[in-house]
Amino acid sequence: MNVELSSGLKAKRSNSLKSLYKMELVRISTAGSVDDGKSTLIGRLLFDNNALTKEQEELVAKKTAEKGWDDLDLSVITDGLVAEREQGITIDVANMYFSTDTHKFIITDSPGHVEYTRNMVTGASMAETSIILIDARKGLLEQSYRHFYISHLLRLKRVIFAVNKMDLVEYDQDRFLEIAVEIQRMVEGLNAAVPYTVVPVSSLKGDNVVKPSENMTWYQGKTLNGLLHETHPDISESQPLRFDVQHVTHSQENGFVDYRGYSGRVISGTVSVGDTLRVLPSKKESVVTEIRRYTETKDKAISGDSVSISLADEIDISRGAILVHPDETPEPQQTVKATLVWMDEKDANVGSKWLMKAASREFPVKLQTILQSVDPTKKNATDNKNVIALNDITEVEIRLSQPGYFDAYETNKKNGIFILIDPQTNNTVAVGFVKGE
Amino acid sequence: MKNQHLYDLENESIYILREVASQFKKPVLLFSGGKDSIVMAHLARKAFYPSRIPFPFMHVDTGHNFPETIEFRDAFMKELGADLIVRYVQDSIDQNKVQEETGKYASRNSLQTVTLLDAIEEHGFDACLGGARRDEEKSRAKERIFSVRDDFGQWDYKRQRPEPFQLLNGRIQFGENVRAFPISNWTEEDIWSYILQEGLELPSVYFAHNRKLIKRDGQYLAHSEFVNIVDSDEIEERTVRFRTVGDMTCTAAFLSDAATVEDVLKENVASKHSERGARIDDKRSESALEDRKKGGYF
Ligand SMILES: Nc1nc2c(ncn2[C@@H]2O[C@H](COP(=O)(O)OP(=O)(O)OP(=O)(O)O)[C@@H](O)[C@H]2O)c(=O)[nH]1
Ligand SMILES: [Mg+2]
Numbered sequence: 001m002n003v004e005l006s007s008g009l010k011a012k013r014s015n016s017l018k019s020l021y022k023m024e025l026v027r028i029s030t031a032g033s034v035d036d037g038k039s040t041l042i043g044r045l046l047f048d049n050n051a052l053t054k055e056q057e058e059l060v061a062k063k064t065a066e067k068g069w070d071d072l073d074l075s076v077i078t079d080g081l082v083a084e085r086e087q088g089i090t091i092d093v094a095n096m097y098f099s100t101d102t103h104k105f106i107i108t109d110s111p112g113h114v115e116y117t118r119n120m121v122t123g124a125s126m127a128e129t130s131i132i133l134i135d136a137r138k139g140l141l142e143q144s145y146r147h148f149y150i151s152h153l154l155r156l157k158r159v160i161f162a163v164n165k166m167d168l169v170e171y172d173q174d175r176f177l178e179i180a181v182e183i184q185r186m187v188e189g190l191n192a193a194v195p196y197t198v199v200p201v202s203s204l205k206g207d208n209v210v211k212p213s214e215n216m217t218w219y220q221g222k223t224l225n226g227l228l229h230e231t232h233p234d235i236s237e238s239q240p241l242r243f244d245v246q247h248v249t250h251s252q253e254n255g256f257v258d259y260r261g262y263s264g265r266v267i268s269g270t271v272s273v274g275d276t277l278r279v280l281p282s283k284k285e286s287v288v289t290e291i292r293r294y295t296e297t298k299d300k301a302i303s304g305d306s307v308s309i310s311l312a313d314e315i316d317i318s319r320g321a322i323l324v325h326p327d328e329t330p331e332p333q334q335t336v337k338a339t340l341v342w343m344d345e346k347d348a349n350v351g352s353k354w355l356m357k358a359a360s361r362e363f364p365v366k367l368q369t370i371l372q373s374v375d376p377t378k379k380n381a382t383d384n385k386n387v388i389a390l391n392d393i394t395e396v397e398i399r400l401s402q403p404g405y406f407d408a409y410e411t412n413k414k415n416g417i418f419i420l421i422d423p424q425t426n427n428t429v430a431v432g433f434v435k436g437e
Numbered sequence: 438m439k440n441q442h443l444y445d446l447e448n449e450s451i452y453i454l455r456e457v458a459s460q461f462k463k464p465v466l467l468f469s470g471g472k473d474s475i476v477m478a479h480l481a482r483k484a485f486y487p488s489r490i491p492f493p494f495m496h497v498d499t500g501h502n503f504p505e506t507i508e509f510r511d512a513f514m515k516e517l518g519a520d521l522i523v524r525y526v527q528d529s530i531d532q533n534k535v536q537e538e539t540g541k542y543a544s545r546n547s548l549q550t551v552t553l554l555d556a557i558e559e560h561g562f563d564a565c566l567g568g569a570r571r572d573e574e575k576s577r578a579k580e581r582i583f584s585v586r587d588d589f590g591q592w593d594y595k596r597q598r599p600e601p602f603q604l605l606n607g608r609i610q611f612g613e614n615v616r617a618f619p620i621s622n623w624t625e626e627d628i629w630s631y632i633l634q635e636g637l638e639l640p641s642v643y644f645a646h647n648r649k650l651i652k653r654d655g656q657y658l659a660h661s662e663f664v665n666i667v668d669s670d671e672i673e674e675r676t677v678r679f680r681t682v683g684d685m686t687c688t689a690a691f692l693s694d695a696a697t698v699e700d701v702l703k704e705n706v707a708s709k710h711s712e713r714g715a716r717i718d719d720k721r722s723e724s725a726l727e728d729r730k731k732g733g734y735f
Binding site (some may be wrong): 023024025077078079080081091092093094095096097099104106118119121122125126233246247249250251253254255256259263264265292293294295304305306319343355357358359360414417418419421426427428431 | 440441442445446447448449451452455456458459482483484485486487488489571572574575576577578579594595597598599600601602603604606608609610621622624626
């Protein structure tokens with residue numbers, strides 16, 4: 001190892017001190033079937049963006065030599081567990097980080113194996129864009145349908161289909177077009193509103209990942225890296241205010257007399273000093289006197305901000321309360337219709353009881369009705385089952401032990417989601433997307 | 438000009454810290470005196486201001502720390518007004534719970550685990566906040582924000598709970614505890630940029646200074662009574678800094694003139710080495726950290 005750190009100080013990279021300037025934090029996730037090349041693709045993105053550390057480069061060189069490959073084995077960068085490298089598959093989500101002059105990316109490598117679909121959902125839930133890989137030789141597989149369906153369910157801002165391993169089909173344009181047509185059919189079949197793009201790549205050789213391909217001059221579009229740079233963070237300022245109270249801060253310290261602030265996060269919308277807020281569930285109202293973040297006070301907080309709000313009146317507010325504008329109050333629900341993605345080995349039936357966690361609220365709920373199970377591949381039309389099993393996507397009706405104040409996921413993502421917790425095992429067993437009436 | 442991505446990361450970390458304070462009965466913040474725990478402590482200060490940070494700090498002291506770090510730690514705690522619990526690996530050794538390693542590469546780094554688990558049990562802590570980052574190491578990249586550990590502190594990647602939308606489930610059985618990582622999504626560069634932006638103080642070993650060193654296997658170690666010096670070692674005096682401050686026995690120094698946070702940032706960006714490259718204990722084997730984590734290490 002080279003200890004002369006300063007010798008490398010010629011700063012080949014133009015982006016020195018880039019982090020001091022405004023950059024966008026963008027989250028991307030990958031999906032696709034086993035062995036489509038997701039891990040290799042992420043490795044390639046990092047490698048060609050000059051974002052690998054020396055240690056990572058050494059690991060790649062070592063593993064490549066061990067396997068005796070001509071091309072670099074870039075999958076070892078994300079496959080960080082011993083079991084993964086031994087089996088050559090991804091088991092658990094890995095988060096990788098890299099930045100360019102304008103963007104800071106958090107990219108999750110998800111496993112392709114059906115067994116680990118829950119990890120794919122987790123990876124994609126925070127993402128603005130998901131990349132679904134397709135093996136050019138195989139075309140769309142069951143997992144492609146499933147992952148596209150989940151991306152659609154998540155209402156991602158964009159899906160990029162990366163048709164990978166183009167080197168194994170002689171970089172053939174016709175093959176690419178065939179797959180593009182298959183994709184178009186899938187999207188139309190779902191009536192899906194997700195904007196999508198298709199790009200032909202070879203992760204192993206590097207075509208169209210960061211560098212434009214010399215082998216596919218017939219492709220005029222942007223490289224994958226170019227497409228990722230069109231992504232911007234999702235900030236929902238124009239939506240109704242939903243403020244989640246996580247914690248009540250009382251203080252007599254730091255020169256404050258009887259400070260009381262409701263600490264939490266602006267889930268959606270904006271809140272300003274002087275606004276009248278309604279507290280749910282109590283429905284009491286009061287005016288915002290201060291919005292604080294540490295020693296700084298602000299006129300306004302927007303979606304995503306972690307702040308503390310003080311009100312003019314002393315009202316009883318505790319963890320789990322929601323603050324809203326009175327004219328935009330969500331309806332209290334006794335039951336919710338939702339799409340569940342089931343994540344546990346143990347099945348569920350009508351009557352199953354769980355704890356629901358939505359923002360800071362946690363309360364018992366019960367599965368009232370199984371409305372319909374969804375088959376993303378559309379092979380078996382609507383096969384109605386009365387059990388919910390691992391990786392199933394199911395539309396259900398859930399009875400709540402206290403009123404929910406959800407918005408439909410479609411109109412307000414952050415206030416339209418929940419997880420279910422098994423009270424016996426404490427496992428997170430499902431994620432739910434609230435449906436509108 | 439507001440630094441948007443640091444602001445976003447700060448939003449996320451404050452959210453996580455508040456979840457920990459609310460979901461657990463007895464959380465503790467593990468404080469090593471290194472840059473990541475300093476940033477974490479600063480974020481905790483922000484999350485609960487104007488009230489005090491609602492949990493104590495704990496340092497598992499291997500006895501092989503840089504004296505500069507310990508000095509900094511005590512001054513920092515005093516300024517913060519937080520309670521600090523210190524537990525010593527030496528005590529675990531004296532009680533014959535662990536055995537001191539011998540030989541050239543002897544280190545107390547993995548012995549810490551036993552002292553940590555004992556302290557967790559002694560105090561009944563149900564959550565330990567740690568400053569680990571996912572960009573540090575390949576098995577860290579797989580860590581959840583809430584990582585459930587069994588009675589023996591073991592990490593089982595197969596038991597990891599999904600965290601869609603960062604909805605954090607901290608429910609545990611008796612005897613289990615959670616390791617919570619509020620700065621999971623920060624990179625080393627983010628940490629340094631944030632230190633610069635917020636004007637945070639750091640132990641002096643992070644900046645260029647003259648030091649007596651042991652040159653071994655092409656790397657420099659700080660000269661100290663804790664390192665077993667062998668014939669092939671060369672003793673030199675050089676201007677160096679440390680990118681991570683673990684134990685003196687297993688943290689390598691970099692030759693550097695970077696005297697300020699800005700210099701450090703520039704130099705780190707230009708260098709392609711990761712800070713973990715300076716952790717000699719991670720090089721024992723390819724899966725050194727994963728193995729230690731399975732055994733209850735942080
Ligand atoms: N020829 C060729 N091989 C590729 C390409 N991309 C990936 N591969 C190979 O395909 C195999 C699987 O690649 P991975 O990156 O591990 O696939 P993955 O999608 O991450 O697999 P899972 O995570 O287990 O689902 C490896 O042998 C890769 O080297 C490509 O563009 N061309
Ligand atoms: Mg993979």
